[in-house]
Amino acid sequence: xxxxxxxxxxxxxxxxxxxxxxxxxxxxxxxxxxxxxxxxxxxxxxxxxxxxxxxxxxxxxxxxxxxxxxxxxxxxxxxxxxxxxxxxxxxxxxxxxxxxxxxxxxxxxxxxxxxxxxxxxxxxxxxxxxxxxxxxxxxxxxxxxxxxxxxxxxxxxxxxxxxxxxxxxxxxxxxxxxxxxxxxxxxxxxxxxxxxxxxxxxxxxxxxxxxxxxxxxxxxxxxxxxxxxxxxxxxxxxxxxxxxxxxxxxxxxxxxxxxxxxxxxxxxxxxxxxxxxxxxxxxxxxxxxxxxxxxxxxxxxxxxxxxxxxxxxxxxxxxxxxxxxxxxxxxxxxxxxxxxxxxxxxxxxxxxxxxxxxxxxxxxxxxxxxxxxxxxxxxxxxxxxxxxxxxxxxxxxxxxxxxxxxxxxxxxxxxxxxxxxxxxxxxxxxxxxxxxxxxxxxxxxxxxxxx
Numbered sequence: 001x002x003x004x005x006x007x008x009x010x011x012x013x014x015x016x017x018x019x020x021x022x023x024x025x026x027x028x029x030x031x032x033x034x035x036x037x038x039x040x041x042x043x044x045x046x047x048x049x050x051x052x053x054x055x056x057x058x059x060x061x062x063x064x065x066x067x068x069x070x071x072x073x074x075x076x077x078x079x080x081x082x083x084x085x086x087x088x089x090x091x092x093x094x095x096x097x098x099x100x101x102x103x104x105x106x107x108x109x110x111x112x113x114x115x116x117x118x119x120x121x122x123x124x125x126x127x128x129x130x131x132x133x134x135x136x137x138x139x140x141x142x143x144x145x146x147x148x149x150x151x152x153x154x155x156x157x158x159x160x161x162x163x164x165x166x167x168x169x170x171x172x173x174x175x176x177x178x179x180x181x182x183x184x185x186x187x188x189x190x191x192x193x194x195x196x197x198x199x200x201x202x203x204x205x206x207x208x209x210x211x212x213x214x215x216x217x218x219x220x221x222x223x224x225x226x227x228x229x230x231x232x233x234x235x236x237x238x239x240x241x242x243x244x245x246x247x248x249x250x251x252x253x254x255x256x257x258x259x260x261x262x263x264x265x266x267x268x269x270x271x272x273x274x275x276x277x278x279x280x281x282x283x284x285x286x287x288x289x290x291x292x293x294x295x296x297x298x299x300x301x302x303x304x305x306x307x308x309x310x311x312x313x314x315x316x317x318x319x320x321x322x323x324x325x326x327x328x329x330x331x332x333x334x335x336x337x338x339x340x341x342x343x344x345x346x347x348x349x350x351x352x353x354x355x356x357x358x359x360x361x362x363x364x365x366x367x368x369x370x371x372x373x374x375x376x377x378x379x380x381x382x383x384x385x386x387x388x389x390x391x392x393x394x395x396x397x398x399x400x401x402x403x404x405x406x407x408x409x410x411x412x413x414x415x416x417x418x419x420x421x422x423x424x425x426x427x428x429x430x431x432x433x434x435x436x437x438x439x440x441x442x443x444x445x446x447x448x449x450x451x
Contacts, residue, residue: 003232003252004186007137008178010256011130011165016122016442019129023260024442027129029413032420032438033093033267034086034103035067035111035450040423041088042068046201051081064112065451068427075116076212079163082108084208087155089346090328091423094266094274095132096406097379098139098154099307102265104207105159106131109166109215114447117170121444127169129262134182135162136261137253141232143246144379148193148307152243156191156206163214171218183227184217186239196315199323267405267416270344272328275308275382277403279331282386283338285398294340294362298391302331303371304384313368321363324349332366333359335386377401381408 001009016024041047051066054077064078065071067085072078086092086104093103106128114124139158147154164185168178191206221227231239232249240247270280279302286292302313308331312318317326318333327333327349336359337348347353374383385399402408411419417435424431437449 002229003141003249004182004229005175005179006253006256007134007165008168008175008182011134011169011178012173012175014126014130014169014257016126016129020260023129023262024125026260026262026265027125027132028439028441029267029416030093030103030132030262030265031107031111031124031128031441032435033416034107035438036420036423037089037091037104038082038086038108039068039427040091041085042427044085044088047085047088050084054081064115067450070451075112076216079109079112079215080208080212082112083211084204087204087207089271090273091268091271091419094268095136095139095261095264096266096274096382097144097261097264098136098142098158099144099148099379100135100139100158100162101155101207102132102135102162105155105211105214106135106162106166109163109211110170111447111450113167113170113215115450118446119170120446121441123170124447125442127166129260130169131162131166132262132265133256133260134165135159136264137251137256138162140251141240141248143244143248145307146246147244149310150243150245151192151194153191153193153203153206156210157189157243159191159207159210160185160188160214160217163211164217165214167215167218168221171222173218173222177221179229180225180227181218181221183229183231184220184225185214185227186231187228188213188217189239189243193311195325196311196317196329199317199325201325203325264407266403266407267411267419269405269411269415269419270334271346271349272334272344273312274403275304275312276329276331276334277405278304278308278382278384278400279312279335279386280338280344281400281403282384282398283335284342285400286386286388286396287339287342289398290396292388292390292396296390296392297362297365298389300335300366300389301387302335302366302368302384303374303386304331304368305374305378305382306370307378308374308382308384309368309370318368321354324351324354327354330363331368332363335366336362382406
């Protein structure tokens with residue numbers, strides 16, 4: 001039995017009653033956090049334009065909800081657009097050991113398909129857990145650093161598998177057809193980091209297309225189409241070998257069914273790249289622990305892991321951000337904002353704030369460097385050390401081993417609710433009620449409360 005077949009067997013045989021209670025609770029938090037991140041973007045200018053454009057092509061279709069917008073579209077367009085929204089604010093969850101944003105792929109796939117099939121909240125929970133376990137393990141198997149350094153975006157390359165797992169579970173496919181669905185998902189893996197160089201807004205396409213493609217893979221498998229069982233291992237066309245020099249096939253099924261990776265998911269407190277979060281925390285720590293006059297600062301050195309440096313500290317866009325995309329992937333900018341304000345919020349990524357004189361002056365003093373110690377800890381730990389030097393030679397240092405929201409420095413359930421409720425209020429009047437229903441979703445006979 002190969003690794004894909006082991007995944008398929010797990011998906012088909014998984015029962016909510018057999019899962020540890022902490023995994024079930026984690027799944028409910030993941031659904032809430034991911035749904036909130038998507039709804040919070042429902043009135044974003046780009047999202048509004050995209051949805052209006054898509055409406056032109058489906059004027060009379062009426063199947064699943066586009067969250068927070070009182071609009072319905074066909075199933076696969078609904079999955080696509082809700083997943084697109086889920087990644088827009090950069091507030092969606094992260095499984096750090098695989099570097100995957102799982103919720104923005106798995107949750108829209110699950111909710112939309114469960115609504116279309118008139119399934120229950122408990123059936124959704126089962127499928128979501130299968131999606132998280134599948135996508136995280138495929139992501140880990142790729143070999144995080146090598147896969148990323150080749151330019152691949154693992155949220156989409158592993159995301160097709162996560163969506164296929166969710167859809168296969170909800171469609172109640174047998175093991176053979178689930179294998180085919182996963183094989184077809186793998187042959188559609190895609191997504192590159194080139195958007196950073198051009199400050200393009202297309203990153204949100206990655207989870208959206210992964211979600212749609214994975215769901216369609218399961219439907220195609222149900223119809224009788226077959227997919228490659230050997231997608232991970234084929235002598236000619238192995239996905240892992242094509243996309244990484246350091247892949248580890250054994251991680252795909254290691255401890256499957258006994259260790260639940262859904263318990264190793266970070267919740268993001270700040271609306272920007274997760275690799276900037278330890279930098280933000282270090283800036284806040286310096287601000288709170290020392291009485292530092294910003295005008296006395298000569299330079300700031302941020303040392304972090306190689307991928308964080310490559311992604312958020314070395315490009316011209318990260319050093320001198322001018323757009324929201326560049327600012328969200330800028331360690332210098334997010335450090336400067338956090339040090340000046342004590343927080344980083346959605347407001348800080350408006351163009352007029354990115355261009356603010358005080359923040360521009362401070363970010364120019366920030367230099368980001370790779371650090372071998374943090375690189376060796378990654379991806380288990382996403383840490384950094386920031387050293388602030390004054391003109392008189394005084395130095396202050398703050399080290400962050402794990403950013404706020406990580407499994408080693410978690411946000412409380414109350415903190416997640418406090419994050420999500422304002423996001424839900426962007427699209428709904430009954431945000432508190434929806435929050436409580438999601439946190440008790442196993443008791444819901446259907447998902448009509450998500451509209």
